[in-house]
Amino acid sequence: MAFSGLVPNEDAPDITANTFLADITPEEIAQIGRAFLSHREVHPCINRHLAWTLQNASGNRGDGICSLRLAELQPGKMLHPNNETEIPVIFGLQAEDKAGKRGMKTTINPFMTSFIAHRRAEMCPIGALAILHHYLYDVRQLATVEQIDWSLNKSWRQIWVLHSSKSMTSGYSSQSLYNLYVNAFRHADFDSPRLKVHFPRPTFGYKQESLGVESSETGKLGWKRGAAYDDTYRPAIPKKAVLGCHGYKEHEYYDPVWRHVHVPEVFLRLMCLMAEDIIAGVRGGKNLRGTTKYWEMVVFMRPFLFQSAAAIFQFCPNSEIFKQLPALANRDIQNWMATTYRSELCALQAQEGSAIDIQRMQDRMLRTALEEVRALQAKHTNEIGSLIQLMKCRTAIFSPTKGFSTESYHRSSLFDCHPTTTTPPSPSPGEHMQSYMPEAMMLSEDGDIAAEMDSTRVYETLDASLRDFVTDSPKMPTQPCVKTQVDLVLPALSAFNAPGPSKPVLLWPPVLGQQGVHWTTIFKLVKQPAELWGKWKPARTLDAYKMVENVWNLFTEGEAEYDANGIKTGMKPPLYLVEQHFASGWRTGPTPRKIWQRLREIPDWIDASSKEQGVPPTVVIDELERMRGSGRNKKGLNALSNIVKEMRIKHKISAQAQLPPSTSSPPDQPSFQPSSPEPSVPKKRRAAPLAPRKRAKILKI
Numbered sequence: 001m002a003f004s005g006l007v008p009n010e011d012a013p014d015i016t017a018n019t020f021l022a023d024i025t026p027e028e029i030a031q032i033g034r035a036f037l038s039h040r041e042v043h044p045c046i047n048r049h050l051a052w053t054l055q056n057a058s059g060n061r062g063d064g065i066c067s068l069r070l071a072e073l074q075p076g077k078m079l080h081p082n083n084e085t086e087i088p089v090i091f092g093l094q095a096e097d098k099a100g101k102r103g104m105k106t107t108i109n110p111f112m113t114s115f116i117a118h119r120r121a122e123m124c125p126i127g128a129l130a131i132l133h134h135y136l137y138d139v140r141q142l143a144t145v146e147q148i149d150w151s152l153n154k155s156w157r158q159i160w161v162l163h164s165s166k167s168m169t170s171g172y173s174s175q176s177l178y179n180l181y182v183n184a185f186r187h188a189d190f191d192s193p194r195l196k197v198h199f200p201r202p203t204f205g206y207k208q209e210s211l212g213v214e215s216s217e218t219g220k221l222g223w224k225r226g227a228a229y230d231d232t233y234r235p236a237i238p239k240k241a242v243l244g245c246h247g248y249k250e251h252e253y254y255d256p257v258w259r260h261v262h263v264p265e266v267f268l269r270l271m272c273l274m275a276e277d278i279i280a281g282v283r284g285g286k287n288l289r290g291t292t293k294y295w296e297m298v299v300f301m302r303p304f305l306f307q308s309a310a311a312i313f314q315f316c317p318n319s320e321i322f323k324q325l326p327a328l329a330n331r332d333i334q335n336w337m338a339t340t341y342r343s344e345l346c347a348l349q350a351q352e353g354s355a356i357d358i359q360r361m362q363d364r365m366l367r368t369a370l371e372e373v374r375a376l377q378a379k380h381t382n383e384i385g386s387l388i389q390l391m392k393c394r395t396a397i398f399s400p401t402k403g404f405s406t407e408s409y410h411r412s413s414l415f416d417c418h419p420t421t422t423t424p425p426s427p428s429p430g431e432h433m434q435s436y437m438p439e440a441m442m443l444s445e446d447g448d449i450a451a452e453m454d455s456t457r458v459y460e461t462l463d464a465s466l467r468d469f470v471t472d473s474p475k476m477p478t479q480p481c482v483k484t485q486v487d488l489v490l491p492a493l494s495a496f497n498a499p500g501p502s503k504p505v506l507l508w509p510p511v512l513g514q515q516g517v518h519w520t521t522i523f524k525l526v527k528q529p530a531e532l533w534g535k536w537k538p539a540r541t542l543d544a545y546k547m548v549e550n551v552w553n554l555f556t557e558g559e560a561e562y563d564a565n566g567i568k569t570g571m572k573p574p575l576y577l578v579e580q581h582f583a584s585g586w587r588t589g590p591t592p593r594k595i596w597q598r599l600r601e602i603p604d605w606i607d608a609s610s611k612e613q614g615v616p617p618t619v620v621i622d623e624l625e626r627m628r629g630s631g632r633n634k635k636g637l638n639a640l641s642n643i644v645k646e647m648r649i650k651h652k653i654s655a656q657a658q659l660p661p662s663t664s665s666p667p668d669q670p671s672f673q674p675s676s677p678e679p680s681v682p683k684k685r686r687a688a689p690l691a692p693r694k695r696a697k698i699l700k701i
Contacts, residue, residue, distance in 0.1 A: 028188070030315070031188040031189070032052070032184060032185070032188045033049075033052065033122065033123070033316075034188070034315065034316050035183075035184040035185070035187035035188040036048035036049050036052050036180075036184050037049055037312060037316045037319040037321070038187060038316070038318075038319065039183075039320065040320065041320065042135065042139075042320040042321060042323070042324035042325065043135070043165065044180065045319060045320045045321060046128075046131055046132055046135055046321065047162055047172070047180065048180050048184060049128050049131070049321075050125075050128045050129070050131070050132055050161070050162065051065055051162065051177060051180065052184075053118075053123055053124065053125045053127075053128040054068075054115070054125050054128065056123065056125075056245065057115055057116075057118065057123070057124075057125040057245050057246055058092070058113045058114070058115065058125070058245065059241070059245060065161075065162060065177070066160075066162050066171055066172045066173070066174060066177060067094050067171065068092050068094050068113075068160070068161045068162070069094065069157070069158070069159060069160055069161060070156065070159045070160070070161055070294070071153070071156065071157050071159070071290065071294065072092055072093040072094050073090055073091070073092060073093075073129065073161070073294065073297060074090070074091050074093055074290060074293050074294065074297065075088065075089070075090055075091075075293055075296060075297040075300060076088075076089050076090070076091050077089065078114065078116065078237055078239065078242070079239075080239070080243075080254055081239050081240060081243075081250050085253070085254050085255075087116050087254055088116065088117075088300065089114050089115065089116050089242075090114075090115045090116075090125075090126060090129065090297060091112045091113065091114055091115075092112065092113030092114075092115070093112065094113070112237060114237055114242045115129070116242065116243075116246050117246070117256045117259055117304070118246045118247055118256065119246060119247030119248060119256055120247060120311070121256070121258040121307055121308045121310070121311030121312075122308065122311040122312050122315075123247075124256075124304065124308045126301055126304045126308075127301075127304045127305065127307065127308020127309070127311075128308070129161075129301060129304075130271070130301035130302070130304045130305035130308065131305060131308070131309065131321060131325070131328075132161065133271075133272060133298055133301065134271045134272065134305055134325055134327055134328075135325060136168075137272050137274070137298075138270075138271065138272065138325075138326060138327065139324065139325060139326070142159070142168065143274070145168075146159065146168060146169075150278050150281065150282050150288075150291055150295075151281070151282060151285060151288065151291075153287065153288070153290070153291065160172065162177070164176070213240045213241050213243075213244040213250075217238045217240045217241040217244075257345070257348045257349055257352050258307055258311065258345055258348075259303075259307065260348055261307055261310075261341055261344045261345055261348065262344065263302075263303045263306045263307060264336070267306050267327070267333060267336075268302045268303065268306075270326065270327035270330070270333075271298075271301075271302050271305050271327050272298050272299075272302070275295050275298050275299050276299070278291075278295050279292060279295045279296060279299075282295075305327065305328075306327070306328075306333065306336075306337075307341075309321065309322075309328050309337070310336075310337040310341040310342075313334065313337040313338065314337075314342065317334075317338075322334065487569060487570040487571070488517070488519075488522070488570065488571065488573075489535065489536070489561060489570040489571060489572045489573075490509055490522065490535075491526065491531055491532050491534075491535040491536060492531050492534060492535055493506060493507075493508070493509060494528060494531050495526050495527065495528050495529070495531035495532055495535075496509060496510055496525055496526060496527060496528075497527060497528065498527045498528075499527065499528055510525045519573040519574070519577050520577070520581065522573075523577070523578075523581045523582070526582075529582040529585040529586040530585065530586065530588050532578065532582065532586040533586055533587050533588075533589075533592050535572075536572050536573060536575075536578060536586075537587075537592065537595070538554060538559065538575075538595070538599060539559060539561075542598060542599055542636075542637045542638050542641060543636040543637050543638050545637060546637075547625070548602060548606075548621050548624045548625055548628075548637070548640070549618075549621050551599070551602050551603060551637065552602070552603055552606055552617060552621060554575060554603075555574060555575045555576045555600075555603040556574050556576065556603075557571075557574055558571050558572045558573050558574045558575075559571070559572045560572075575603075576603070579600075598638070598641055599641075601641040601644045601645050601648070602624065602637065602640065602641055602644055604648070605620070605624075605644045605647070605648060606620045606621060606624070608648075609623075624640060624644070627640065627643065628640055
């Protein structure tokens with residue numbers, strides 16, 4: 001009723017009371033911090049400051065702080081979420097004490113209370129612990145009063161961090177902690193009827209969320225007796241939440257600037273001077289690892305004492321800790337806090353810069369860099385486009401196109417030279433091998449010749465020449481050539497080099513033009529015919545061609561090449577054209593001559609018989625196939641070549657016998673026999689040489 005304003009003479013509280021909207025301002029936080037440090041007695045002043053900093057840095061409630069013992073403070077290392085920065089940390093292991101009472105029957109180790117250096121030195125929990133240890137061991141003389149034997153754990157295991165004024169082994173009650181908060185709030189003129197000991201809790205989650213910490217991480221913070229997070233211990237340190245408690249976001253680089261203020265070595269000797277002797281006495285002792293680590297932690301906290309106290313001295317120089325604690329009451333140290341510490345911290349902060357200003361500078365620099373990159377990219381794009389055009393212009397001669405107009409080419413090159421009213425001259429025996437049109441060709445209505453787009457065969461034009469085209473070069477280096485028509489199989493590069501050591505050596509094949517190319521054009525560029533056999537020789541043995549037609553096509557059309565997938569990739573020249581142009585110069589050596597002599601018997605017979613009988617070559621091919629037989633007794637092409645050779649010899653002998661004796665002209669030779677012996681011509685008798693003249697005599701008078 002009082003909260004709703006129904007009680008007479010009593011006003012209702014503000015609607016934002018006890019909500020996150022009632023979050024106090026930074027100025028009020030500073031006032032509360034001063035209030036904790038303004039107690040008249042030094043021990044309550046230290047307890048206030050310690051409870052305030054530990055609760056804000058760990059998320060623990062008051063009872064969690066009150067249940068922490070000195071022995072449960074242990075140093076360690078925590079890896080930053082960026083997996084690069086190693087952060088010194090002090091763990092509160094009171095949860096391990098809970099697990100120990102249960103016989104370590106917990107399934108998973110619990111979360112540890114973790115304290116690291118705060119972004120603000122006056123709120124650093126390690127600095128507050130350093131002040132407490134300086135008070136306990138240098139003022140209260142804890143080791144002497146409690147008669148502690150550091151080689152026995154039980155002699156100091158029951159001493160609490162927050163203890164009563166009567167006994168250090170008696171824990172600090174919740175009511176005492178409550179009274180500390182009430183007095184501090186009253187001193188700071190902060191009215192909070194409900195938020196006392198648990199003051200940091202209501203606004204804690206919203207502060208964590210503002211620093212980018214997820215609620216699941218925040219829920220893992222804190223510990224209290226009788227319960228654990230999700231009733232299960234978990235083996236992890238909530239790193240994001242710990243960083244958020246100490247004023248850092250996850251993505252921020254962790255490096256408190258005040259930690260770089262140098263503390264003179266002589267100052268450090270004023271805190272717990274006995275630490276080194278105790279470490280030397282207990283190091284390596286049985287069951288004393290925790291004691292050793294504890295005193296190593298005390299040595300580690302020495303700089304924190306002066307750095308954190310110096311930050312407090314800037315806004316609360318009249319606190320009792322600067323009057324009762326010997327290390328902080330020293331005039332030289334206070335002078336260092338007021339002058340040197342302040343100037344060095346200002347220099348470091350100026351060097352570090354404001355986070356907002358640095359972000360603005362980074363944004364400006366990044367924007368400028370991106371604009372430069374964008375301009376550079378546009379410039380490079382234009383340059384690359386120009387280079388591509390230049391490269392296409394320079395290399396177009398190396399990549400003839402296959403899709404030029406055959407109609408206009410034939411109309412201008414063939415029909416103009418051979419009008420329809422006249423009969424075209426009959427080709428020579430070496431040029432014309434077939435008297436019919438290949439199936440891959442068809443005649444259009446206007447008389448032009450067009451090749452099938454899917455055909456890869458060499459075709460014959462109206463002037464009885466064989467023709468082929470080179471395919472386009474690929475658009476990208478990773479793309480293969482488009483195999484719509486056939487690539488010409490060129491010989492080795494050495495075939496185009498002129499013989500002799502003083503002649504220039506070509507680095508690439510000669511230019512063949514941008515349109516269709518004849519084999520004869522390539523033949524004219526060959527300088528060393530002996531290099532042709534290695535590339536243009538038959539790829540298989542004679543029997544491997546299986547059929548007579550294949551051997552005939554090898555001579556009249558050329559041999560095709562295939563890749564690993566069985567796709568036709570190239571076409572060699574017709575062998576009869578090579579033989580006609582280079583004669584025996586392209587098959588030098590005993591092995592090439594033997595292969596060629598056996599291979600040419602069948603094509604020579606087909607050509608000669610078709611001319612003699614006046615029938616197409618296919619008729620002669622069918623006759624030879626019938627001569628081979630069928631079934632298991634079918635003869636191979638090698639055997640057929642021997643039979644054809646015998647038939648050719650018999651035919652030649654009978655033809656010579658039928659010739660009249662007065663005939664001096666030689667019989668017709670097959671077109672594939674450029675190396676056949678020529679008819680003998682009677683030699684002229686050489687005239688007798690004239691007798692040499694004698695020298696004239698010279699008469700001397």
